Structure formats: C-alpha cells, structure tokens
Amino acid sequence: MPTIATIVIDMLNPYDHEDAEALAEQAKARIEPLKGLIEASREGDAELVYVNDNYGDFTATSKDLGEAAANGRHPELVEPILPPKGALFVQKVRHSAFYSSSLDYLLRDRGIDTVILAGQVTEQCILYSALDAYVRHFDVRIPADAVVPIDEQLGDAALRMIERNMSGRIAAAAEILG
Numbered sequence: 339m340p341t342i343a344t345i346v347i348d349m350l351n352p353y354d355h356e357d358a359e360a361l362a363e364q365a366k367a368r369i370e371p372l373k374g375l376i377e378a379s380r381e382g383d384a385e386l387v388y389v390n391d392n393y394g395d396f397t398a399t400s401k402d403l404g405e406a407a408a409n410g411r412h413p414e415l416v417e418p419i420l421p422p423k424g425a426l427f428v429q430k431v432r433h434s435a436f437y438s439s440s441l442d443y444l445l446r447d448r449g450i451d452t453v454i455l456a457g458q459v460t461e462q463c464i465l466y467s468a469l470d471a472y473v474r475h476f477d478v479r480i481p482a483d484a485v486v487p488i489d490e491q492l493g494d495a496a497l498r499m500i501e502r503n504m505s506g507r508i509a510a511a512a513e514i515l516g
Contacts, residue, residue, distance in 0.1 A: 342515065343387050343450045344379035346372070347435050347457035347467060349419055350390045350403040352410025357488050361458060362412045364493075365486045371511035372456055372484040373418050378515055380422060385448055387426040389435040389467075400427035433463050436470035445476070452477040454514055458486035460493035465500065472504035481511035 349372070353362050379386045392398045400421045407416040421427060430439045435455075445453065453476045455464050464485050468478050480500055487493020500506035507514070
C-alpha cells in the first residue's frame, strides 16, 4: 500500500493579483471536489500538507495566510478549504512546491511515495510541482476536478503532459485516493 500525501497548493489566495478574476471563476466549480478530497485525506491514511506562496512574507504562518485570503476578494473560495487543525504547512516562494522549500524533506521523513497534487494553478504551480515530484521519484496523482487552471486549454494540456511525460494518474477527486 503506497504512503500518500495530499498536497493542497496555493489555495490560500486573496485573489488580488493579475488573472485573479479568471482564476476565481475557474475555482468556483472545483471547491467542493477539493473539500471532499481534503476530508477524505483526513479520514483516511493520507498526510495532508498545505503548500502556499508566502507572498514575500517569510514570517507568515498558515493561519496568517488563511486569514489574509479569507479577508480577500473571494472568501467563499477560501473558507471551505482552510487548513484544518493538524494539517502540515510549507511555505513556497516560486511556482514549484518543491523549489527551495522543505517539502521534499518532509515527505521523505514521513515515508511518502505517492503525492496527490491539488489546488491552483494547473498550468503553472501544479505542472511544475508534478515535474519536480516525478524527478524525485514520487508517484504523481492529479484530481482533475480539484485543480484550477487560469486557461482551460492550457490546464488540459498540463494534465496531458503530466499523464504522458510523468506517468501521472489523472482521476476525479473522489477516486484519486484509491
């Protein structure tokens, strides 16, 4: 049985940046599947890890980022998926969740061999994180209905690249843990 981590990427977002409204529009339909995945991960044997851009604040905690996001332009996209008590948290500063972060060390310390990457942005942070996970020899899974693109065509292309080039498993959030 693989040891799995569900990694929620960049969902603590105040939506006050370029492309924010396009991203928020795409996120609306993906919040419920993501919320279900978070709950299933907590109830099952998967580690739950939030990885989020720190927006240049290296003192920010998951609570700080969550509060800023919940007070942002789209609290309805943040509040249902705020990190639950006990969720692990890693700051990131660039597109990949692995780049210059402690994520690789954390996953290896926990004996993780499979990562489920959920969150936003599919054609950026999810794609780059998937590649970094793949080159680190993690099995990669992507819940197609719980990743958020800015551009649907680019998001679909990113999913195809992950499936083809990184042997990633693409499935619905409700099926991805199994």
